[in-house]
Amino acid sequence: MVALPLAQRSQSRPQPRAVTLTLVALLLAVSVLSLGTGAAGLTPLRLFAAFTGGEPLTQAESLILYDIRLPRLAMGLMVGAALAVAGALMQGLFRNPLADPGIVGVGAGAGLGAVMAIVLGGLLPPALAALTGAHLIPFAAFLGGWIATLILTRVASSGGQTAIATLLLAGIALGAIAGAATGILTYIADDQQLRDLTFWSMGSLAGASWAKIATALPLILPALLLSPLLARALNALALGEPQAAHLGIHVERTKRLTVLATAAAAGAATAIAGGIGFIGIVVPHLLRLAIGPDHRALLPNAALLGGTLLIGADMIARTITAPAEVPIGIVTATLGAPVFLWILLRRRGLAGI
Amino acid sequence: MLHATNLTLARDGRTILTGITLTAHPEQVTAIIGPNGSGKTTLMAALTGDLPPTIGQITLNGDSIARLSPRHLATRRAVLAQETQVAFPFTVSEILQLGLEAGPGPADPALIPRLLAEVDLSGTAHRPIHALSGGERQRIHFARALAQARRPRSDQGPMWLFLDEPVSSLDIAHQLMVMRRARRFAAEGGGVVAVMHDLNLTAMTADHVILLSEGRLLAAGPPTYVMTDRLLSQAYRCDIRTNRTPTTGPYLLPQMAGAAV
Numbered sequence: 001m002v003a004l005p006l007a008q009r010s011q012s013r014p015q016p017r018a019v020t021l022t023l024v025a026l027l028l029a030v031s032v033l034s035l036g037t038g039a040a041g042l043t044p045l046r047l048f049a050a051f052t053g054g055e056p057l058t059q060a061e062s063l064i065l066y067d068i069r070l071p072r073l074a075m076g077l078m079v080g081a082a083l084a085v086a087g088a089l090m091q092g093l094f095r096n097p098l099a100d101p102g103i104v105g106v107g108a109g110a111g112l113g114a115v116m117a118i119v120l121g122g123l124l125p126p127a128l129a130a131l132t133g134a135h136l137i138p139f140a141a142f143l144g145g146w147i148a149t150l151i152l153t154r155v156a157s158s159g160g161q162t163a164i165a166t167l168l169l170a171g172i173a174l175g176a177i178a179g180a181a182t183g184i185l186t187y188i189a190d191d192q193q194l195r196d197l198t199f200w201s202m203g204s205l206a207g208a209s210w211a212k213i214a215t216a217l218p219l220i221l222p223a224l225l226l227s228p229l230l231a232r233a234l235n236a237l238a239l240g241e242p243q244a245a246h247l248g249i250h251v252e253r254t255k256r257l258t259v260l261a262t263a264a265a266a267g268a269a270t271a272i273a274g275g276i277g278f279i280g281i282v283v284p285h286l287l288r289l290a291i292g293p294d295h296r297a298l299l300p301n302a303a304l305l306g307g308t309l310l311i312g313a314d315m316i317a318r319t320i321t322a323p324a325e326v327p328i329g330i331v332t333a334t335l336g337a338p339v340f341l342w343i344l345l346r347r348r349g350l351a352g353i
Numbered sequence: 354m355l356h357a358t359n360l361t362l363a364r365d366g367r368t369i370l371t372g373i374t375l376t377a378h379p380e381q382v383t384a385i386i387g388p389n390g391s392g393k394t395t396l397m398a399a400l401t402g403d404l405p406p407t408i409g410q411i412t413l414n415g416d417s418i419a420r421l422s423p424r425h426l427a428t429r430r431a432v433l434a435q436e437t438q439v440a441f442p443f444t445v446s447e448i449l450q451l452g453l454e455a456g457p458g459p460a461d462p463a464l465i466p467r468l469l470a471e472v473d474l475s476g477t478a479h480r481p482i483h484a485l486s487g488g489e490r491q492r493i494h495f496a497r498a499l500a501q502a503r504r505p506r507s508d509q510g511p512m513w514l515f516l517d518e519p520v521s522s523l524d525i526a527h528q529l530m531v532m533r534r535a536r537r538f539a540a541e542g543g544g545v546v547a548v549m550h551d552l553n554l555t556a557m558t559a560d561h562v563i564l565l566s567e568g569r570l571l572a573a574g575p576p577t578y579v580m581t582d583r584l585l586s587q588a589y590r591c592d593i594r595t596n597r598t599p600t601t602g603p604y605l606l607p608q609m610a611g612a613a614v
Contacts, residue, residue: 095440236451238440240402246434247455247501248427293441 016297019290023304027077030308031318034076034315035069038322040333044070072208076314077307078307079205079326080279082220084306085227086266087280088298092234093258094168097288100280101266104167105148105174110270112178113144119185138273139215144266148174149259204274204327207313212272219268223261224303230258231295238293276329279306285340354378355400355513359411362399369395372405372570377561379511384555385564386587393548394435396565397517399413400546401432402569414510428457429500430513434523437494440487444480445469445493446581449478452500457507466505468496468506471492471534488511489520499538506542514538516547520554532558556572556580556603564588576602 036044042064050057090099101107121129129136154344157169189197209315233254236244245251266280283306284298290321291297312329313335317328355377362370370392377383385393390450399403400411401420411418413429423427431452439448453460453612469475472492476486482490495516502512516535520528532554535545539560549555555562555576562579564572566588572579577593594609 097441232454233362235443235447236455238443239437239448239451242398242401243432243434243437245403245423246401246427246430246432247451248424250423288441292447293443295445 011311012292013292016291016294016301019287019297020301020304024300025059027304027308027311030071030311030315032075034073035065037315037319038064038069050339067210070210071210071213072314073207073311074210075208075213075272076205076311078213078216079273079276080218080306080308080310081224081303082216082265082269082306083276083304083310084283085224086262086269088284088295088302089227089230089234089258089262089265090280091284092237092295093255093262095238095240096167098281098283101262102280104171104262104265104279105147105152105178106177107184107270108175109148110145111275112182113147114141114274115197116140116144116272118192119189120241126288139271141266142216142219142271144178145270146263148178149263149267152259168196174269177304185274187199194311203318204325204329205310206325207272216268216272219264223265223268224259226257228296230254230261231299234258235293240329274327274329276310276332278332278340279310280297282336282339283309354414355383355546356412357400358409359412359413360394360396360399360406360473362404363407364395364404368568373409373565373568373570373600375555375563375570375573377514377544377546379506380539380542381560382539382545382547382558383561383563384547384549384559385563385565386550386552386588386602387571388556391565391588393565394517395568397515397548398544399516401430402420402426411551413513427455427501429509430433431456431498431514431516433491433495433498433517433519434518437490438480442483443472444479444481445485446478448482449497449500450498456501456503457509457512464500468500471499472496473530488524488527491519492527493532495534499534500502502538505538511544512545513544516545518548518550521550526553533558551579552585553604555602580605 008029022097032044032047036042036047037322042061046061047065049055050061059238082105086101087099090104091097093099115139121136121140126134151168152167154184156167186197233244233249233251236247236249237251239247241251244254269276283302287298287301287305293299310332314328317326317331320331322327357373357375360370360373360498361368361376374395377515385396386395395404399406402411402421402423405419413421413426446462449465449468450460450462453462453464458482466480467476469478472495474489474492474496475487476491477493482493485493496515502514505512508550514535519531519535524533528551535547536558539545547559549559559576562574562576563570563571564579564584571588572584577597582593582595585595585605591604592610595605596609597603
């Protein structure tokens with residue numbers, strides 16, 4: 001009874017290429033809108049006029065465009081793409097569409113790193129503090145995510161085999177440890193630090209700068225470029241680990257590389273933008289509904305849709321209460337959680353959830 | 354040729370297989386039979402390279418399988434596992450495509466309709482595999498193994514088809530269909546190793562039967578040699594009386610179990 005609509009839907013799947021072209025067009029449209037939207041009155045029309053031979057941008061307008069809105073757009077694209085691809089990779093690895101880097105402790109580890117930097121950063125020797133400067137929090141968050149992943153693979157792997165169940169349970173344990181440590185740090189934090197903590201934990205693109213992008217890009221870009229190379233192996237892994245091995249896949253290597261790519265993408269994204277939820281779960285889900293689960297099409301399109309969604313969410317975050325800003329994590333949760341629940345309701349009872 | 358020498362396999366401190374030495378020949382169907390818990394599936398996992406044996410070694414076409422990369426191993430053998438749960442709603446043709454890409458030589462999608470016709474599932478190519486019944490899914494995965502083993506014999510030697518209970522969810526017509534297809538694969542030069550539960554189907558199909566009991570090899574040879582009252586009764590711990598037709602060898606009726614000899 002449930003089989004029929006599912007079969008019909010699958011037969012009318014759009015071509016992945018058509019979806020990619022649509023997503024590129026959507027990304028461009030959202031990007032232009034985003035560049036022309038903000039508290040300062042620099043509109044898309046004004047930009048269009050300036051770039052088609054009309055009155056050139058004033059110095060203030062140039063500054064807003066190139067040093068505020070453009071890096072923010074680039075960071076939204078980068079973080080959104082990283083979160084969506086990390087989600088798709090994890091889900092392929094765990095053979096479960098509900099898996100997410102947040103689940104295996106990468107997010108919790110990154111969070112602990114950031115909180116430690118916020119609360120204990122003042123104890124650093126002045127020379128070191130001056131050296132790290134504004135990058136202390138992102139760097140610590142990335143380091144925390146990375147260490148969590150290293151501990152995770154160390155605990156969950158034995159004799160060259162990684163059991164997914166152990167990996168998941170280890171992720172839960174790591175999350176609990178990181179959560180407890182974060183709780184202790186929250187207790188000893190002062191008022192100003194608490195405000196910083198709250199803001200960071202909800203996620204934001206507000207601090208976007210070319211320098212921040214430069215700290216995360218060396219991690220996110222290799223992870224994004226590596227992911228398509230894992231696509232065929234992840235397709236085979238959907239049949240099970242022994243079955244993937246029967247199909248010629250080096251299962252252990254695939255799992256190691258997938259964990260690495262996920263940690264790099266999700267850790268670095270969390271590091272510069274804080275905890276932004278739901279992109280990693282909602283984007284791959286929507287794409288699987290549209291073009292099917294083939295990772296060869298899923299991963300690149302997830303990068304596009306993830307970037308587009310986050311840029312859109314950021315636009316909402318900074319206009320809805322302008323000139324104040326809502327943390328973007330609130331926007332993605334408000335938009336993403338109902339979509340997620342709706343997907344669950346629709347697909348509940350079907351295999352694959 | 355598939356050779357296993359003195360295979361012993363222990364897991365979590367429990368010995369599952371003890372000192373098994375066996376040979377399977379190309380152009381033959383080799384059936385592994387034995388009661389529940391006798392180690393059939395573990396033996397299969399060792400022969401396909403899933404579980405490295407604790408002691409002993411396995412060679413496929415002359416090469417130790419422990420030294421072959423997964424990629425190379427996949428060009429020499431295809432496997433139908435006992436159960437395969439597909440995690441995402443892949444379509445039937447996407448599943449078969451995985452088999453085509455794993456096998457030797459170029460993956461030609463034009464083979465897909467032919468493979469589906471061979472398992473009596475024409476027209477399902479674009480359906481998600483979850484929309485099919487259990488028996489249909491088992492045939493799709495059989496077709497995937499056939500896709501990977503599309504050349505029963507090449508200059509690399511024979512291709513091998515490992516089937517773990519290939520007919521467990523099938524009706525009688527499709528049981529016969531799958532076993533006939535496996536026989537044809539052997540006739541075309543490939544090797545088939547199948548874990549079997551149905552003794553009559555085994556007697557009809559197998560050239561060579563390996564009987565396991567409590568992780569040890571109890572007997573190996575042609576069905577007429579292995580499938581005797583004494584050996585089967587000993588292995589399955591149950592009085593079994595076999596009979597014989599002039600043309601197809603032994604058969605047995607469950608109604609005759611425990612009947613006075």
